[in-house]
Amino acid sequence: MPERETPRGLQDALDDFHAEFAPRVMPPGSAAVHTMVRRRRRRNRVVTVAATLVAAGLGSYALLGAPAERAVDPSTSNDASTPPAASASASATSPSAAPPSASESAYGRMSREELAAATVDLPAWSQDGCPSGRFTFHGESTRSGTWTVKIEKLVYPDVDGDGSAETAALLSCTGGEAAGQVVVFDRDSSGAVTTVGRVVRTGGAVKALFDVAASGAQVQVELGDYRGCCGESEQLPQHQWRSYTWSGTAFQQVDGPRSFPPNPNVADLSVTATDLVWGTPDSNQSAYGTVTVTIRNHRGGTPQKAVITFHMSGDIYLTTELYSGLTGWNGCTFTDPQTARCPVTPPAPGATREMTFEFRHGAVHGGGFTESVRIDARLPDGTTAPDLDGANNQDQFMTR
Numbered sequence: 001m002p003e004r005e006t007p008r009g010l011q012d013a014l015d016d017f018h019a020e021f022a023p024r025v026m027p028p029g030s031a032a033v034h035t036m037v038r039r040r041r042r043r044n045r046v047v048t049v050a051a052t053l054v055a056a057g058l059g060s061y062a063l064l065g066a067p068a069e070r071a072v073d074p075s076t077s078n079d080a081s082t083p084p085a086a087s088a089s090a091s092a093t094s095p096s097a098a099p100p101s102a103s104e105s106a107y108g109r110m111s112r113e114e115l116a117a118a119t120v121d122l123p124a125w126s127q128d129g130c131p132s133g134r135f136t137f138h139g140e141s142t143r144s145g146t147w148t149v150k151i152e153k154l155v156y157p158d159v160d161g162d163g164s165a166e167t168a169a170l171l172s173c174t175g176g177e178a179a180g181q182v183v184v185f186d187r188d189s190s191g192a193v194t195t196v197g198r199v200v201r202t203g204g205a206v207k208a209l210f211d212v213a214a215s216g217a218q219v220q221v222e223l224g225d226y227r228g229c230c231g232e233s234e235q236l237p238q239h240q241w242r243s244y245t246w247s248g249t250a251f252q253q254v255d256g257p258r259s260f261p262p263n264p265n266v267a268d269l270s271v272t273a274t275d276l277v278w279g280t281p282d283s284n285q286s287a288y289g290t291v292t293v294t295i296r297n298h299r300g301g302t303p304q305k306a307v308i309t310f311h312m313s314g315d316i317y318l319t320t321e322l323y324s325g326l327t328g329w330n331g332c333t334f335t336d337p338q339t340a341r342c343p344v345t346p347p348a349p350g351a352t353r354e355m356t357f358e359f360r361h362g363a364v365h366g367g368g369f370t371e372s373v374r375i376d377a378r379l380p381d382g383t384t385a386p387d388l389d390g391a392n393n394q395d396q397f398m399t400r
């Protein structure tokens with residue numbers, strides 16, 4: 001029988017299909033794995049297009065009047081070069097016709113349950129002791145020694161732009177000083193979970209990771225300069241959203257602030273006080289003296305408010321009855337006979353503020369006692385704010 005010529009349109013489609021899937025040499029390393037996975041995903045789409053073109057070409061070939069083949073009875077044929085007719089069941093189980101598994105169809109998109117059962121490569125944390133390297137999750141919260149790694153949140157960006165989402169996970173590690181990081185995971189050609197890379201982690205000025213979101217190829221992370229938990233007020237941290245994209249080798253920040261400004265609630269406040277010198281008793285047998293308190297803001301922000309705390313010893317008693325009307329005590333609270341707390345507005349960074357407090361005592365009084373005064377910034381909710389240098393928040397003065 002004469003050899004038939006393949007139609008030009010069909011031959012072009014087959015040539016394109018062959019060129020697309022010619023063998024390629026892959027470079028070693030994780031980047032090669034992700035490149036291969038992206039090619040596999042593109043191949044699946046091209047296979048679909050090529051199959052459509054082939055089907056269309058064969059249909060057109062038949063419609064153009066291709067000569068009919070002689071019917072062959074498989075039961076009587078002895079021609080070894082002619083395979084038996086493919087059964088419907090055989091064609092249904094061929095690789096090209098098999099439906100993709102859940103993992104294959106989802107590619108790098110994983111549910112919490114899937115990631116919570118996976119073995120992954122965890123990048124290093126900012127906190128020593130947190131597990132890194134090869135790590136197997138045993139649920140959404142996995143204990144490793146004295147540390148616990150927890151899957152906080154998952155989002156699904158398409159970081160490599162191949163049309164299929166990867167999984168970005170906000171992870172935490174607790175057990176000592178808390179740590180956090182955002183890591184992107186994918187799947188390789190076998191369906192195993194691979195680590196694309198770490199987006200960002202706590203460390204340095206970044207004390208907390210609060211949230212994660214996805215927008216196209218971008219991974220967006222909400223960071224804080226303080227944790228706002230674990231003994232810290234929720235009003236303490238500054239919150240910033242920063243966006244990151246995958247460069248092919250690492251995640252790089254592309255949008256959002258790159259540093260934190262001075263936290264307005266945190267400063268380096270110091271206090272000094274002059275000695276308390278008693279004057280001559282008046283006709284009511286009351287002696288008076290003053291203490292000048294100097295508050296300095298060395299650096300940082302400007303807290304909305306602060307509190308000066310006096311703690312007296314010896315025979316000095318701080319009560320509302322004795323100190324009402326005396327200089328400096330307006331608005332102060334006398335918590336016990338030897339402790340008083342007075343609200344004060346802190347100065348701006350680099351500035352100082354002086355305040356004078358008048359003390360009162362009976363005609364008979366002792367000298368040589370050591371007293372103390374302390375300054376602490378306060379958050380809007382009234383809790384104590386951290387200080388950038390806690391060593392200079394207190395001073396002592398003498399009575400004489």
